[in-house]
Amino acid sequence: MDYYRTFMHHFWSESIWLPPNTSWADISPEANKDINHTNPRHLIYPIPMAFGMLLLRYVLEKYWFAPVGKSLGIKYNRPKKPPSIPALENAYEISKRWKHKQIQGLAKQLDMSERQVERWLRLRKGQNKPSTLTKFCENSWRCVYYIFSFTYGLVTLWDKPWLWNINECWTKFPHQSVTSDIWWYYMISMSFYWSLCVSQFFDVKRKDFWQMFIHHIATIVLMCLSWIVNVFRIGTLVLVVHDAADILLEAAKMAKYSGYQKVCDFIFAVFTVLWIVTRIGIFPFWIIRNSSIDAPKIVPMFPAYYIFNSLLILLLILHMFWTYLILKIAYNSVNAGQMEGDIRSSSDDYSVDSNESNNIRNQENDNK
Structure with missing residues (x-):
């Protein structure tokens, strides 16, 4: 307590915070009625x-x-939940940036295709995105x-x-x-x-x-x-x-x-x-x-x-x-030709590398 009082005394020193020849009492609410x-x-x-x-x-x-x-016309679009796969969830909690080699390893480990892993990741990332x-x-x-x-x-x-x-x-x-x-x-x-x-x-x-x-x-x-x-x-x-x-x-x-x-x-x-x-x-x-x-x-x-x-x-x-x-x-x-993006847009921390992004786009085109 003594150290705290000493610190506060020096921190709020009048010589630091106030003009010369001015004290805290001089600017207190009760100092002057006018x-x-x-x-x-x-x-x-x-x-x-x-x-x-x-x-x-x-x-x-x-x-x-x-x-x-x-x-x-603005809708609250609830993101679609990915299927529950503990191994993928654990990997996502460790790192939200997945490289192509990591996707290949997870796909082989879980007996899934790379596209299935990429789709799971895309849906999982979507859970963090707020609606419009x-x-x-x-x-x-x-x-x-x-x-x-x-x-x-x-x-x-x-x-x-x-x-x-x-x-x-x-x-x-x-x-x-x-x-x-x-x-x-x-x-x-x-x-x-x-x-x-x-x-x-x-x-x-x-x-x-x-x-x-x-x-x-x-x-x-x-x-x-x-x-x-x-x-x-x-x-x-x-x-x-x-x-x-x-x-x-x-x-x-x-x-x-x-x-x-x-x-x-x-x-x-x-x-x-x-x-x-x-x-x-x-x-x-x-x-x-x-x-x-x-x-x-x-x-x-x-x-x-x-x-x-x-x-x-x-x-x-x-x-x-x-x-x-x-x-x-x-x-x-x-x-x-129009405003794109947002100078305070949602964080891109959950992005994947370029190879994965290309694979995801290819998958979406195939689905269309």
Whole structure:
């Protein structure tokens, strides 16, 4: 216990987290009746709110998104189960990537043809693939949330001076009052990212699973620290910039799963432009530039400043990674004449080698 207290004392040192000549008592909620400082104890609220958000998502997906998806002709196609063959199941649990030599060995061991083993593997892999309706419901939930979050954030920030003059983020810092609408904006946003950290493990598995997980954790850490140190103004700008393009991304996926390819292509094109403008333009050249260049001219620097900036740069690196994927999809879409794939498509971890893939295609052609 003594080691823990010593560690926490040094970790939360005022010389690290606060500007010079400022103490934790100076920015406590009770420090000044005229200034409503943020309360670090309120950071516990988003955790139970996250479970409430998961419950809301379940209700909306079951009673709204799924019926809408079905009305659009999206079906829940339950994957066909392969026959129960313990030897193949054991081999699948050990390795989900089967080479042609392994297929030959299993076929010989079980007195089966290679095509029978390949068909079993194809059906077994199909058990891990979510239905189109499931993916449609997931995207619908995120689209609805981002519409709400972006709208609420924009309405909340519209009369705030720092939306129009970003230098106001540092005026009188750290003695800035948090209003009730900003409080709710922060709490709801954090609860959403906490819910994503949970739901990500049972949602549709994506290729960028760990990148997204790092993104969620970095966002939560950044929001928590900015709340504790009272740097919430710059945090609200980061949130509203992030939500803008996400609406169109989820809408494009919904259109694709619904069979409206031309609508999907149009939305994706607009999304690509908006993503680049907000994530590669506004975010680094407005927000990060201000926190890196302008802020030191307004407030005295302190070590936590570098922590915040490092987290912002980490988010920017993730944005650059996703921008590469987006432009790759856009390039392939232009060549194909329509959007193909999904920049966060289902993982390809269960793929087999090229020889097996060719054999499976040949088998399907024979069956036709």
